[in-house]
Amino acid sequence: MRLSKVTLSGFKSFADHTEFHFDEGIIGIVGPNGCGKSNVVDAIKWVLGERSAKSLRGTAMADVIFAGSAVRKPAGSAAVTLCFDNPRLASGDARMHDPFATPGETRPAELDSPEIEIEWIDEAGAESGVVRRGAVRDRLLPVDTDSVDVTRRLWADGRSEYLINNRKVRLRDIKDLFFDTGIGTDGYGIIEQGKVAALLEANPAERRAVLEEAA
Amino acid sequence: MRLSKVTLSGFKSFADHTEFHFDEGIIGIVGPNGCGKSNVVDAIKWVLGERSAKSLRGTAMADVIFAGSAVRKPAGSAAVTLCFDNPRLASGDARMHDPFATPGETRPAELDSPEIEIEWIDEAGAESGVVRRGAVRDRLLPVDTDSVDVTRRLWADGRSEYLINNRKVRLRDIKDLFFDTGIGTDGYGIIEQGKVAALLEANPAERRAVLEEAA
Amino acid sequence: CRTRFEMVFQAVREHFGGTDGMFRRLFGGGSADIYLLPTESGEIDWLESGIEIRAKPPGKEPRVINQLSGGEKSMTTVALLMAIFRSRPAPFCILDEVDAALDEANVERFCGSLSWFLDRSHFIVITHHKRTMQACHKLYGVTMPQRGVSRRVSVRFDQVGRDGKIQAGVEA
Amino acid sequence: CRTRFEMVFQAVREHFGGTDGMFRRLFGGGSADIYLLPTESGEIDWLESGIEIRAKPPGKEPRVINQLSGGEKSMTTVALLMAIFRSRPAPFCILDEVDAALDEANVERFCGSLSWFLDRSHFIVITHHKRTMQACHKLYGVTMPQRGVSRRVSVRFDQVGRDGKIQAGVEA
Numbered sequence: 001m002r003l004s005k006v007t008l009s010g011f012k013s014f015a016d017h018t019e020f021h022f023d024e025g026i027i028g029i030v031g032p033n034g035c036g037k038s039n040v041v042d043a044i045k046w047v048l049g050e051r052s053a054k055s056l057r058g059t060a061m062a063d064v065i066f067a068g069s070a071v072r073k074p075a076g077s078a079a080v081t082l083c084f085d086n087p088r089l090a091s092g093d094a095r096m097h098d099p100f101a102t103p104g105e106t107r108p109a110e111l112d113s114p115e116i117e118i119e120w121i122d123e124a125g126a127e128s129g130v131v132r133r134g135a136v137r138d139r140l141l142p143v144d145t146d147s148v149d150v151t152r153r154l155w156a157d158g159r160s161e162y163l164i165n166n167r168k169v170r171l172r173d174i175k176d177l178f179f180d181t182g183i184g185t186d187g188y189g190i191i192e193q194g195k196v197a198a199l200l201e202a203n204p205a206e207r208r209a210v211l212e213e214a215a
Numbered sequence: 216m217r218l219s220k221v222t223l224s225g226f227k228s229f230a231d232h233t234e235f236h237f238d239e240g241i242i243g244i245v246g247p248n249g250c251g252k253s254n255v256v257d258a259i260k261w262v263l264g265e266r267s268a269k270s271l272r273g274t275a276m277a278d279v280i281f282a283g284s285a286v287r288k289p290a291g292s293a294a295v296t297l298c299f300d301n302p303r304l305a306s307g308d309a310r311m312h313d314p315f316a317t318p319g320e321t322r323p324a325e326l327d328s329p330e331i332e333i334e335w336i337d338e339a340g341a342e343s344g345v346v347r348r349g350a351v352r353d354r355l356l357p358v359d360t361d362s363v364d365v366t367r368r369l370w371a372d373g374r375s376e377y378l379i380n381n382r383k384v385r386l387r388d389i390k391d392l393f394f395d396t397g398i399g400t401d402g403y404g405i406i407e408q409g410k411v412a413a414l415l416e417a418n419p420a421e422r423r424a425v426l427e428e429a430a
Numbered sequence: 431c432r433t434r435f436e437m438v439f440q441a442v443r444e445h446f447g448g449t450d451g452m453f454r455r456l457f458g459g460g461s462a463d464i465y466l467l468p469t470e471s472g473e474i475d476w477l478e479s480g481i482e483i484r485a486k487p488p489g490k491e492p493r494v495i496n497q498l499s500g501g502e503k504s505m506t507t508v509a510l511l512m513a514i515f516r517s518r519p520a521p522f523c524i525l526d527e528v529d530a531a532l533d534e535a536n537v538e539r540f541c542g543s544l545s546w547f548l549d550r551s552h553f554i555v556i557t558h559h560k561r562t563m564q565a566c567h568k569l570y571g572v573t574m575p576q577r578g579v580s581r582r583v584s585v586r587f588d589q590v591g592r593d594g595k596i597q598a599g600v601e602a
Numbered sequence: 603c604r605t606r607f608e609m610v611f612q613a614v615r616e617h618f619g620g621t622d623g624m625f626r627r628l629f630g631g632g633s634a635d636i637y638l639l640p641t642e643s644g645e646i647d648w649l650e651s652g653i654e655i656r657a658k659p660p661g662k663e664p665r666v667i668n669q670l671s672g673g674e675k676s677m678t679t680v681a682l683l684m685a686i687f688r689s690r691p692a693p694f695c696i697l698d699e700v701d702a703a704l705d706e707a708n709v710e711r712f713c714g715s716l717s718w719f720l721d722r723s724h725f726i727v728i729t730h731h732k733r734t735m736q737a738c739h740k741l742y743g744v745t746m747p748q749r750g751v752s753r754r755v756s757v758r759f760d761q762v763g764r765d766g767k768i769q770a771g772v773e774a
C-alpha cells in the first residue's frame with residue numbers, strides 16, 4: 001500500500017498543478033529556503049484529515065489556498081490528491097500481512113479492526129452505498145481497486161469536499177479508510193520540520209498515544 | 216566590557232579545568248555531536264544567575280556537576296568563572312557611552328539606572344563593604360578594576376557561592392552588577408540551540424519583555 | 431490474551447533497546463530502554479500507564495533524557511522511530527530536515543539506517559545536507575522561478591550546486 | 603519625556619524594518635515591521651502593550667509570521683536580533699547553531715551580517731556549517747578523546763575534516 005503519487009493544485013505556494021511521483025525507495029526533496037518543500041508535507045497531512053489550521057502553520061483553514069503573489073492572483077480553491085497502490089494480495093487475506101500475526105497461525109478474531117463502513121455520498125448529498133471492510137479481504141485498503149485516490153478540496157467560500165476514487169465521502173470515511181494502517185495525521189510516520197525531538201520531549205501520556213497509533 | 220575568558224572546572228562534561236579565551240571578534244566552537252559545545256553556553260548562563268535547573272537541561276541544580284563517566288569518578292563541585300574587560304573610559308563618564316545619549320547632551324538623570332549596591336560578604340557571612348554604582352562612573356561595570364572576574368561554585372552537598380573578583384557576594388549582587396548592560400540570563404544576547412525561532416513564536420507579552428531587557 | 435498495545439510495546443522495546451536494537455546500531459554501542467510508569471495507584475497499568483524513555487550514549491551516564499545534546503536527541507528519536515517501524519511498518523515515512531542538528535558522522539549513520547527499511551516502507555526525505563541527497567534514489571527540486579510560486583523540477587545529485595542552488599533541471 | 607522603552611522600540615523598529623534595515627539587508631528586499639498591540643481597553647499603551655511582528659520576504663504575502671518556512675523564520679529572527687543589537691549593543695552575543703535550518707545561500711548572508719557588528723560587540727558561534735567556520739576569526743574544537751569528558755583543542759579551519767571530525771589540534 002505505497003503512497004505512489006501526490007498532486008497539488010492551488011495548495012499554499014503551489015499555485016499550478018504539480019505532481020510528485022514516489023516510485024523509488026528513498027525520494028529526496030531539496031531546494032532553497034522558503035520554496036515550498038514543507039508545504040508538500042502539509043498537503044499530505046491535510047488530505048489525511050488534519051483539522052487544525054494551526055498545525056498547518058496557518059490561522060484559518062482558508063490559509064491553505066494559494067493567497068497570490070507579486071505576479072499572481074489568489075486561487076479560488078485548493079485541491080490535493082494522494083494516490084495509493086492497493087494491489088490484490090497473493091495470500092488472499094489482508095490480515096495475513098499483519099506484523100502481529102505469527103506465521104502459520106491465523107490472527108485471533110478480537111485483534112481484528114472493527115467493521116468499518118465507508119459511505120459514498122451522491123450529488124444530492126444522500127448516502128448512496130456502503131463498503132464494509134470485511135467485504136474486501138484481499139487488499140490492504142477496503143476498496144476493490146488496484147489503486148486508491150484520496151482527494152480533499154477547499155473553496156474560498158468555505159465549501160469543502162472529500163473524495164475516494166472521485167466519489168464524494170465524508171471526513172470520517174477517510175479516517176476509516178486508513179484505520180489501522182499506521183497512517184494518520186498524528187501517526188508516527190510523519191516527522192515535521194523542527195519536531196525531531198518532540199517524541200523525546202513529549203510527556204509520558206503523549207508518548208503512549210504515539211505507540212497506541214501503532215497498535 | 217567584552218567577555219574575555221570563560222573557565223570551567225567540574226561543570227557538566229568539563230571534568231577538567233578548561234579555558235576559552237574570547238580575544239577575537241568572531242569565535243567559533245565546533246566539534247562532533249554530544250561533545251560539550253552547548254554545555255559552554257549553559258556554563259555562561261549559570262554564572263549570570265540562572266536559577267532554573269530545567270533551563271540548564273537538568274532536573275536539579277546538582278545536575279551541573281560532572282556526574283562521572285565510564286572512566287572517571289563524579290566531581291565534588293562545579294565552578295565557572297567569567298572574566299570581563301572593564302577599562303577606564305576616556306570620556307570619564309560611563310553614561311556617555313550609552314546609546315540613548317544624544318551626542319553633546321548629558322543623559323537626563325531619570326534615565327539613569329537606579330543606585331545599585333554590591334555587598335561583599337566576609338568569611339563569617341557578614342556584610343563587609345558596599346560599592347555604589349555612582350562611585351565608579353568611569354567604567355561600565357561598577358567595580359574599580361580593569362577586569363572583573365565573576366564566579367559561581369556549587370558543591371555536591373548543595374552549598375553554593377558567588378564571587379566578584381574573588382570576594383564573596385550574593386546572587387542579587389551579580390544581577391545588580393550586570394543591571395542595564397544587556398547581559399542577563401533572559402537577555403537577547405544568548406540564543407540557545409533549537410530556540411532560534413523562539414522570539415517569533417513567543418506571545419506578544421514575551422516579545423515585549425525581551426525589548427524591555429534592552430531598554 | 432495480550433492486548434495489541436502490549437504486543438507493540440514489547441516489540442518496540444526490543445527493537446529500540448535490545449542488543450541488536452536500533453539505538454545500539456545508530457550509536458555504535460550504549461544502551462536504551464522504554465518502560466511504563468506507574469499510575470497514581472502506584473501500579474503499572476497496561477491500559478493507562480505513560481511511557482518513559484532512557485538513553486545512554488556509549489560511555490555516558492545522563493540522568494534524564496533532557497541532558498542529551500541536540501544531535502544525540504535527534505539520533506535517539508530516529509532510533510525510536512525506526513524501532514516502531516520495525517514493529518509496525520507504515521506505508522510511508524516523511525522526514526522533514528531531521529538531519530539538521532547532526533554532524534557529518536551522524537548524517538552518515540542516519541543515511542545508512544534508511545536502507546535497513548526499504549523492504550518494508552519508503553521514505554520521503556527533505557534535506558539541505560549533500561550527503562543525505564546522495565543517499566536518495568531520486569531527487570525532486572522545489573524552486574520559485576516566479577517569486578512566491580513553487581515549481582517542481584527533477585534533478586540529479588550533480589545538478590545541486592555547492593551553494594545549494596538547483597541548476598537547470600527538467601521542469602515537471 | 604519618552605520612556606526608555608519607547609526610545610528602544612522606535613530604534614529597533616527602524617533598524618529592523620526600515621529601508622536600510624536588517625530585514626531588507628538579509629532578505630535582499632521585502633518588508634518587515636514591529637508594532638504595539640492595543641490592550642483590552644482598545645488603546646495602545648506604552649507601558650503594557652505586547653509586540654507583534656510582521657515579515658514579508660520579497661514577492662510573498664504571508665498573512666501571519668507562522669506561515670514562513672523554517673529558514674525564513676531563522677533569518678527573520680537573526681534580523682530582529684541584529685536590530686536590537688544596533689539599538690542597544692550587549693557586550694557579547696552567543697549563537698548556538700542558529701544556522702541549522704539555513705540553505706547555503708542564507709548561511710552566506712548570515713555570516714556577512716556578523717561582520718556588520720564587530721565594532722560594537724563580539725560573537726561566540728557554535729556551528730556544524732563549514733562556511734560559518736570559515737567566517738570565524740578563531741576556532742575552538744571540543745572533543746571527547748575520553749568518552750564522556752570534554753576536552754578543548756585549538757583548531758585551524760583546515761584541521762576540521764570533511765566529515766566534521768577534528769584532526770590533531772593543539773591541546774589547551
Ligand SMILES: Nc1ncnc2c1ncn2[C@@H]1O[C@H](COP(=O)(O)OP(=O)(O)OP(=O)(O)O)[C@@H](O)[C@H]1O
Pocket residue numbers: 011012013031032033034035036037038039040063064065066067068193578659662663664669670671672673674703
Ligand atoms: N496560502 C499560501 N499561498 C501562498 N504562499 C504560501 C501560502 N502558505 C504559505 N505560503 C508560503 O510558503 C512559504 C513556505 O514554504 P515552506 O515552509 O514549504 O518552505 P521550505 O521549502 O520548507 O523552506 P525551508 O528550507 O526554509 O524549510 C512561505 O514563504 C509562505 O509565505
Ligand SMILES: Nc1ncnc2c1ncn2[C@@H]1O[C@H](COP(=O)(O)OP(=O)(O)OP(=O)(O)O)[C@@H](O)[C@H]1O
Pocket residue numbers: 226227228246247248249250251252253254255278279280281282283408487490491492497498499500501502531750
Ligand atoms: N553533569 C554532567 N556530567 C557529565 N556529563 C554531562 C553532564 N551534563 C550533561 N552531560 C553530557 O553532556 C553531553 C551534551 O553536551 P552538549 O549538549 O554540550 O553537546 P553539543 O556539543 O552541544 O552537541 P550537539 O552538536 O549535538 O548539539 C551529553 O551527552 C550529556 O550526557
Ligand SMILES: [Mg+2]
Pocket residue numbers: 037038039193671672673
Ligand atoms: Mg521546510
Ligand SMILES: [Mg+2]
Pocket residue numbers: 252253408499500501
Ligand atoms: Mg549543542
